[in-house]
Amino acid sequence: MTNDPAITPELIEKHGITPDEYRRIQEILGRDPNFTELGVFSVMWSEHCSYKNSKPELRKFPVSGSRVLVKAGEENAGVIDIGDGWGVAFKMESHNHPSAVEPFQGAATGVGGIIRDIFTMGARPVFSLNSLRFGPLTEARNRQLFSGVVSGISHYGNCIGVPTIGGEVYFDESYNGNPLVNVFCLGVLRHEQIARGAAHGVGNPVFYVGAETGRDGLAGAAFASRDLTEESKQDRPAVQVGDPFKEKLLLEACLELLASGCVAGIQDMGAAGLTCSTCETASRGGTGVEIDLALVPKRETGMTPYEILLSESQERMLIIVKLGEEEAVKRIFEKWDLPYAHVGYVRDDGMMRVKNDGETVVEIPASKLADDAPIYHRETRPRLLPDPIDPETIPPTDILDALPTLLSHPSIASKQWVWRQYDHMVRNGNVVRPGSDAAVFLIREANKLIAATSDCNAIYCALDPREGGKIAVAEAARNLACSGAIPLAVTDNLNFGNPHNPENFWQLQQCVEGLAEACRAFDTPVTGGNVSLYNQSPAGAIDPTPTVGMVGIIESEKHVTTQFFKDEGDVILLLGKPGNEMGGSHFLNVIYGRKEGLPPRVDLVEEKAIHDALRALIRMGLVKSAHDCSEGGLAVALAEAGFERKLGAAVSFADVPDFNKWDEIALFNESQGRVVLTVGKANSAAAQSLLEWRGVPVYRLGTVAGDTLKITTATGKTYEWPVADLYAAWSESIPAAMEP
Amino acid sequence: MKFAVIRFPGSNCDQDCFQALSESMNADVEYVWHKEHSVDGFDAIVLPGGFSYGDYLRCGAIARFSPVMSAVKEAASAGKLVIGICNGFQILCESGLLPGALVRNQGLHFVCADTTIRVETAHSPFTNALTAGAVLKIPVAHGEGCYTADAETLESLNKNDQVLVRYSDPNGLTTPEANPNGSLENIAGIVNRERNVFGLMPHPDRAADKRTGSEDGKLIFESMLNWLK
Amino acid sequence: MKANVVVLPKATVLDPQGVAVKNAVHHLGLETVKSVRVGKFLEIEIDGPENEATEAKLHEIARDLLSNPVIEDYKLEILGDEKQSLTRGK
Amino acid sequence: MKANVVVLPKATVLDPQGVAVKNAVHHLGLETVKSVRVGKFLEIEIDGPENEATEAKLHEIARDLLSNPVIEDYKLEILGDEKQSLTRGK
Ligand SMILES: Nc1ncnc2c1ncn2[C@@H]1O[C@H](COP(=O)(O)OP(=O)(O)O)[C@@H](O)[C@H]1O
Numbered sequence A: 001m002t003n004d005p006a007i008t009p010e011l012i013e014k015h016g017i018t019p020d021e022y023r024r025i026q027e028i029l030g031r032d033p034n035f036t037e038l039g040v041f042s043v044m045w046s047e048h049c050s051y052k053n054s055k056p057e058l059r060k061f062p063v064s065g066s067r068v069l070v071k072a073g074e075e076n077a078g079v080i081d082i083g084d085g086w087g088v089a090f091k092m093e094s095h096n097h098p099s100a101v102e103p104f105q106g107a108a109t110g111v112g113g114i115i116r117d118i119f120t121m122g123a124r125p126v127f128s129l130n131s132l133r134f135g136p137l138t139e140a141r142n143r144q145l146f147s148g149v150v151s152g153i154s155h156y157g158n159c160i161g162v163p164t165i166g167g168e169v170y171f172d173e174s175y176n177g178n179p180l181v182n183v184f185c186l187g188v189l190r191h192e193q194i195a196r197g198a199a200h201g202v203g204n205p206v207f208y209v210g211a212e213t214g215r216d217g218l219a220g221a222a223f224a225s226r227d228l229t230e231e232s233k234q235d236r237p238a239v240q241v242g243d244p245f246k247e248k249l250l251l252e253a254c255l256e257l258l259a260s261g262c263v264a265g266i267q268d269m270g271a272a273g274l275t276c277s278t279c280e281t282a283s284r285g286g287t288g289v290e291i292d293l294a295l296v297p298k299r300e301t302g303m304t305p306y307e308i309l310l311s312e313s314q315e316r317m318l319i320i321v322k323l324g325e326e327e328a329v330k331r332i333f334e335k336w337d338l339p340y341a342h343v344g345y346v347r348d349d350g351m352m353r354v355k356n357d358g359e360t361v362v363e364i365p366a367s368k369l370a371d372d373a374p375i376y377h378r379e380t381r382p383r384l385l386p387d388p389i390d391p392e393t394i395p396p397t398d399i400l401d402a403l404p405t406l407l408s409h410p411s412i413a414s415k416q417w418v419w420r421q422y423d424h425m426v427r428n429g430n431v432v433r434p435g436s437d438a439a440v441f442l443i444r445e446a447n448k449l450i451a452a453t454s455d456c457n458a459i460y461c462a463l464d465p466r467e468g469g470k471i472a473v474a475e476a477a478r479n480l481a482c483s484g485a486i487p488l489a490v491t492d493n494l495n496f497g498n499p500h501n502p503e504n505f506w507q508l509q510q511c512v513e514g515l516a517e518a519c520r521a522f523d524t525p526v527t528g529g530n531v532s533l534y535n536q537s538p539a540g541a542i543d544p545t546p547t548v549g550m551v552g553i554i555e556s557e558k559h560v561t562t563q564f565f566k567d568e569g570d571v572i573l574l575l576g577k578p579g580n581e582m583g584g585s586h587f588l589n590v591i592y593g594r595k596e597g598l599p600p601r602v603d604l605v606e607e608k609a610i611h612d613a614l615r616a617l618i619r620m621g622l623v624k625s626a627h628d629c630s631e632g633g634l635a636v637a638l639a640e641a642g643f644e645r646k647l648g649a650a651v652s653f654a655d656v657p658d659f660n661k662w663d664e665i666a667l668f669n670e671s672q673g674r675v676v677l678t679v680g681k682a683n684s685a686a687a688q689s690l691l692e693w694r695g696v697p698v699y700r701l702g703t704v705a706g707d708t709l710k711i712t713t714a715t716g717k718t719y720e721w722p723v724a725d726l727y728a729a730w731s732e733s734i735p736a737a738m739e740p
Numbered sequence B: 001m002k003f004a005v006i007r008f009p010g011s012n013c014d015q016d017c018f019q020a021l022s023e024s025m026n027a028d029v030e031y032v033w034h035k036e037h038s039v040d041g042f043d044a045i046v047l048p049g050g051f052s053y054g055d056y057l058r059c060g061a062i063a064r065f066s067p068v069m070s071a072v073k074e075a076a077s078a079g080k081l082v083i084g085i086c087n088g089f090q091i092l093c094e095s096g097l098l099p100g101a102l103v104r105n106q107g108l109h110f111v112c113a114d115t116t117i118r119v120e121t122a123h124s125p126f127t128n129a130l131t132a133g134a135v136l137k138i139p140v141a142h143g144e145g146c147y148t149a150d151a152e153t154l155e156s157l158n159k160n161d162q163v164l165v166r167y168s169d170p171n172g173l174t175t176p177e178a179n180p181n182g183s184l185e186n187i188a189g190i191v192n193r194e195r196n197v198f199g200l201m202p203h204p205d206r207a208a209d210k211r212t213g214s215e216d217g218k219l220i221f222e223s224m225l226n227w228l229k
Numbered sequence C, D: 001m002k003a004n005v006v007v008l009p010k011a012t013v014l015d016p017q018g019v020a021v022k023n024a025v026h027h028l029g030l031e032t033v034k035s036v037r038v039g040k041f042l043e044i045e046i047d048g049p050e051n052e053a054t055e056a057k058l059h060e061i062a063r064d065l066l067s068n069p070v071i072e073d074y075k076l077e078i079l080g081d082e083k084q085s086l087t088r089g090k
């Protein structure tokens, strides 16, 4: 390649390759790499593709279980058995950095990417979730990011027809300049339909299908290579533009193709595009793959091999076709009006060989490139854990004012402004719509009820990453239990700062250990996920945010439960001890600007016992509503439970044991393992004794009543709020911030 | 009697419509691909929701030129029943089978929510199982559902009893708050002069199963089945 | 040849997007802005030199496909081969 | 004064809408169309005569609010008071 720059130490460094790594490349090749090969190594050995910094940590996750059909890391997404020959494939991905630069397209292509991962497995995408973090809405830039990200998700998801049925949104200073956009997708498939991303069958033809390749995302891959060629002098966009319409065609074509039995292997082109898909399919298949770039459909002229291989253009797939089935495959591509090309063959020599019009430009042992990236054990430096909050430091608060203030904080307030913009009803499966603890979706193909939630309280993780990690899983499991579901498995998205900072890396390690411990406790193996490091702005790293996506199954329609009070007169019970932990609470943060103190401890055994007891009660048909206590504690949970039907409650802690004598603490502490549930009056004694018999703490708090929330505390004081006022504070907050 | 559900590239409620008709209504249904030139053999045609051809340019603007639409036009003029739901309504307006146009929601955002709609007349193949004044709970999900038409068109729609459903509150009052997208006179769905082509933004296909909310949409399909009997 | 097509909402049709942009512009400090209308701009490149048949066809396409006469007006501008588009480049 | 702003996707950025329109135009019989790019057109009316401060502010708004420089270019055209917009009316 005559025009290629010479391989200098500067060029190597610019590619993010260390001298040690370069020596390793020389060993693998037995020679110096050329320029294109250097680019290939740099993307494949980036953190994004190789997990070179996080792999030793990820090995701590439990990955197996009786329901696991495809394990984490084996394929594009894990697959879990849901019974009767059906399985679900699901995964979460981040698109943080692209969204920071171009919120609409960044978020949209994030959705496109995760949906592609799912149908690459042979599964039909069924629904999505999204987990978002922004700086405070008081700043115009954050409003712009929030609104752009939501429109981007809405655009892509609505257009392709995959409902977005749940998620979470938090606002905190630590995300200023570095928003988080994590998207989750779940698909359904028959066990025998699981597709593999492996290049099997020497001699099989390799097809490229989907959008033409352009110079998209080149700067995003490993580095910005601005002055490589004449043609590339113009600006190269670091952000890709998504085309949900093209992806919809690709989705239908791929599922039709997989059903036709003509496919030996399939792999989407995500990060590192053609490079990653060719070497990974070869490596998984124990074969080699040879392609010719001259045959690749292109959107622009004059693209170099380097550019074609590293392009991150969206909506593309690599398909290994069974020899002899080429015509059948072409017919399907043509039916769906998709560009395609027969670009190469599966070989038996273990090489990833790339030609350009016959001339070999890349020749690398595929498995070494895909699997032999260096692994680093990064240095960690622990931070001291904060002390628990001393109640004496909590000033007397205007409680009547504090509750609506908390409810109107955008992190707690209604997210209806968000999910109204998402088509959450397409595919006709909403049994529980957005707005309750977990979304419940009827997968019609399989006739199964699946519940899903995403959770992470990053304040806890910042103050105590290990406990924070445990709580993220525990809260997800609790949300599922409240909707009547049995948790099946977990996907996670680890969002952290620069791993070279030992404190950041310690946070990552602690969070992972916490997640892993909790996943074991709830018997929910991790089936996959994503790592996003370098989430920093000049002001510092984001709060560690290990987002958890958890999926559960509901055995019968009768078990579906929501968080909302149903009828006046129903008895309100608190499951779990009233608690008194104030560290890391939203009360301290929102009312006093104090993001501090030791966050709540979670006892995983007790937590699990509570979930099991709740599910048992639900199965007996005794539970009319169940809502977990999370941000804002018991008072917020009681208020939220009344919002759907505008029902109030008459509640008293006065004659109930164990309630704290500080009203602030009793109402707003965030101790874990608590659920507010309601039962019909006639069943309340039975429910209570059943729970006591199971050995879980239960307290009778009062009844659903009237149109005010009336709470008498252990000090004998009574606070009363009209539900309409609380509802207004909660429901109008985000719209008012966004549309003044 | 047999229903056709047209599949454009980018249709995404085709399966929902198919299921609602076949499972909830026990009707005979088949998919028809957009490249087909004929819809012979079908008694009723469903243009489903979605983003046909990506909805680039304007919603329904490109779908209008697809081969199957010429066949749909012929079928419409032969008096067969045509129902366009959401994107289908947009396609019907773009192709001139229905008057007026659907533009960007007044609030500028996509809106996915339950709405209640008031039936204006039982005198149509699409509402004969209902009574005027009945209120149905049927969800909407669209970004461009604001119905507009010039004064003359509007007048003739009203005069000829062509507005079949309007957004209303649960008591049947057509208040501004009940209007999810700013549609003129809360119009949610209209029929052509000949009364055999119906377009509406709400999704009866998403209101045909108790488990997922409402069953009110079935009454519209039931009307069509009555008519075809 | 090249052609540009501008499609704008008819004056009688509500343009909520235009209103939203106007409000945002006011927020950014340009309060003298009286009205904003938001439409589409299409830049079309065509093989071959300027000619009447193509121009007639372009009008047809602009009317039938690129705009919806119920709600929009269009304007077609033919740029020929050499002339630079007025509206391109900085 | 009046101003028009045209916002178009950068030449190297994928423009799926442009591709869709090009295909539709081919179907309608104008097969000589090589490329279509679709962008936004904003017609802005401003109180008061043409002046540099307003023009500078308009540039700022076009760059920060109306377009995203990462994927789009904009072009601002000042039309003054009397001049008719080139791109308006039939
Ligand atoms: N970005 C979002 N997209 C869709 N639904 C959301 C989003 N954010 C929040 N929701 C929904 O709003 C409800 C409340 O969310 P959240 O306060 O995070 O609940 P919890 O504290 O119980 O986990 C849930 O039903 C959730 O799915």
Ligand SMILES: [Mg+2]
Pocket (backbone or CB within 6 Å): A436, A437, A479, A627, A628, A630
């Ligand atoms: Mg919850």
